[in-house]
Amino acid sequence: MADAECLRVLRQGAQAWNAWRGPSGYVTVDLSQANLDRVVLSGVNLEGANLKGTRLSGANLRGAIFKDADLQEANLSGADLTDAILTHAKLLYADLREATITGAKLDEADFREARLGGVSFAGTDLRAANLNGALISRMSFQGADMRHAEFRRAALFDSNLRGADLRGAIFIGANIQNGDFTGANLEGANLIDADLSSACLQQAILNGMDLRKTRLEKAKFREAELRGVLLDGVLLSGCCFQQADLSGAHMTGADLTESNMARVSLAGAILCDAKMPYAKLREAILTEANFEGANLAAADLTRANIERANFAQANLVAAILQEVRNWETAVVRGANLTGAVRPPHDLRRWAKEQSAVLAGPVAVLQQGVGVWNAWRRDNVVAAVSLHGADLSWADLLNADFRGVDLSSSDLSGTNLHGVDFEEANLQQARLHDAKLSGARLMNTDLRKADLHKADLRGTDLRTVRLQGASFRQALLARSVLSGMDLTGVDFRGADLGEADLRGANLAAANFQGASLHRACLAELDLHGLNFGGADLTDADLTQANLQGADLSDAVLTGANLKGANLDDAVLKGAELEGATLPVRYRLSRWITGNRH
Numbered sequence: 001m002a003d004a005e006c007l008r009v010l011r012q013g014a015q016a017w018n019a020w021r022g023p024s025g026y027v028t029v030d031l032s033q034a035n036l037d038r039v040v041l042s043g044v045n046l047e048g049a050n051l052k053g054t055r056l057s058g059a060n061l062r063g064a065i066f067k068d069a070d071l072q073e074a075n076l077s078g079a080d081l082t083d084a085i086l087t088h089a090k091l092l093y094a095d096l097r098e099a100t101i102t103g104a105k106l107d108e109a110d111f112r113e114a115r116l117g118g119v120s121f122a123g124t125d126l127r128a129a130n131l132n133g134a135l136i137s138r139m140s141f142q143g144a145d146m147r148h149a150e151f152r153r154a155a156l157f158d159s160n161l162r163g164a165d166l167r168g169a170i171f172i173g174a175n176i177q178n179g180d181f182t183g184a185n186l187e188g189a190n191l192i193d194a195d196l197s198s199a200c201l202q203q204a205i206l207n208g209m210d211l212r213k214t215r216l217e218k219a220k221f222r223e224a225e226l227r228g229v230l231l232d233g234v235l236l237s238g239c240c241f242q243q244a245d246l247s248g249a250h251m252t253g254a255d256l257t258e259s260n261m262a263r264v265s266l267a268g269a270i271l272c273d274a275k276m277p278y279a280k281l282r283e284a285i286l287t288e289a290n291f292e293g294a295n296l297a298a299a300d301l302t303r304a305n306i307e308r309a310n311f312a313q314a315n316l317v318a319a320i321l322q323e324v325r326n327w328e329t330a331v332v333r334g335a336n337l338t339g340a341v342r343p344p345h346d347l348r349r350w351a352k353e354q355s356a357v358l359a360g361p362v363a364v365l366q367q368g369v370g371v372w373n374a375w376r377r378d379n380v381v382a383a384v385s386l387h388g389a390d391l392s393w394a395d396l397l398n399a400d401f402r403g404v405d406l407s408s409s410d411l412s413g414t415n416l417h418g419v420d421f422e423e424a425n426l427q428q429a430r431l432h433d434a435k436l437s438g439a440r441l442m443n444t445d446l447r448k449a450d451l452h453k454a455d456l457r458g459t460d461l462r463t464v465r466l467q468g469a470s471f472r473q474a475l476l477a478r479s480v481l482s483g484m485d486l487t488g489v490d491f492r493g494a495d496l497g498e499a500d501l502r503g504a505n506l507a508a509a510n511f512q513g514a515s516l517h518r519a520c521l522a523e524l525d526l527h528g529l530n531f532g533g534a535d536l537t538d539a540d541l542t543q544a545n546l547q548g549a550d551l552s553d554a555v556l557t558g559a560n561l562k563g564a565n566l567d568d569a570v571l572k573g574a575e576l577e578g579a580t581l582p583v584r585y586r587l588s589r590w591i592t593g594n595r596h
Contacts, residue, residue: 013041014064029046031054032050032051035055041064046064048067050070051066057095061076061079067086079099084105089106089110097118101119102122108130122140122142127145128150131149139159147169148168153174154171157175160179166181166184169186172190182203188209193214194214199216202222208227208229209229227247232254240260242262244264246264251274252272253274280300284301286307287305287309290309293314297315298319298374302322302323306325312334314335316340318374320340327344334357335354338363339361369395376400386409387405387407388408392410396414397418422444432450461481466489472491478499482504486505487509490510491509493513496511499516503524505525506525507525509529513533517537518540519539521540527545527546527547528547531554538558542563544565546564549566552574553574558577560580
């Protein structure tokens, strides 16, 4: 409990107190558990005082001295601690919510488990302070001196650390997602197991740091100093390194997929086996960098300086090499330069002399749809041919095949959902079990293509050329085939439920065993066609010409045959229950319902 004499003197004000106490430490001070809410004690000297559990809520403590004081569990919420000295103070479990500490000296202070909501540490001295486990998210440390401070397992996400001096600080296991380190100095800081994903490290200083165990996905390092930094094996996908200095950096096996490294300096950096597909390296300085075995598929190296860079065994498929500088001095031995976009004149010839790989379009597609689509976008080629290519059972979701020659190719079992086949040539292509639902088939040529068991449910095929194609057992429910030339198309066993075939030319088509329930076949010329065993339940056949058609064992339950021509149609075993029949018609010798 607080000493009564201490309380009596303190209530007389800071001047009386300081005079009574004398030099620091001359009088032992016990003010624990005292209620000093809203007191005015600016400039008071409470060095080494026992203030454990003391109430100082809303107090005016500007310039007060709390050096080595015990403030554990003290309530300092809303207190004004501007320019106060809390060097080596114990603030464990203290409540400092909404306190003002502008310009305060907090070096070596212990804030473990303290409540710090709404506090701004901007411009403060936090050297060697202990904030381990502290909940200090969305707080400002702008311009603070935090050298050697400890933030082990602290929650610092969304915090403002702009311009802070963090040299030698310890952030082991800290959560600093979305933190703003713009202009901060982090040299010598320990970031093992820290999470800096999506953090902003623009113009930050991180030279020589070991970041191999730090989470950095989508972090922004624009204009940052990262010379000699260790990033081997680190996931850096989506990071922005624009204009950063990474010279001499160690990044072996790092994942830099889709990273922005425009105008970056990677001089002398080691990026062996790095994953860099879609990376932006425009105007980058890659002098003497080592990319041996790296994956740079579809990367953009426009105007990059690759003087004496090593790309041996690297994957540069579909990479943009427009105006790359000093390419004659680079090493590309065994590199894959297939589909390189806009390379300098003679680069391909020079690459061949170094045993580089220069294959055809199939090799580009083998890198994945993303690389293929990027290549199609950046490489304006008059014609692309995949004639006869084996692409069976591939996942080609959303691939761009506009205008591509895929004739006689094998696309069996492929996932073609969302694929753009506009103006593509798929004549005689094999599409067994292919998933074409949702594909764009504008002016596509599928003549004589084999679509056995293919899935085209709900597809609009009105502009597709399908003459002679085979749709045996294919899924065509709710597909749009109106007005099409379907001459010789094989629909045996296909599901055409609710399909729209109005105005189609079905000469020599075969619908044996097909499901055409609720399909629209009104006014069509179906004479002589084979509908044996077909399911035409509730189908619309009004005014259709079914003269001589084979409808044996067909199910016509509920079908509308009003005005249809059934002259010489074969109806042996057909089911016509509930069907609307024409008023006058001539049936074959087989009578409806007779099954022999």
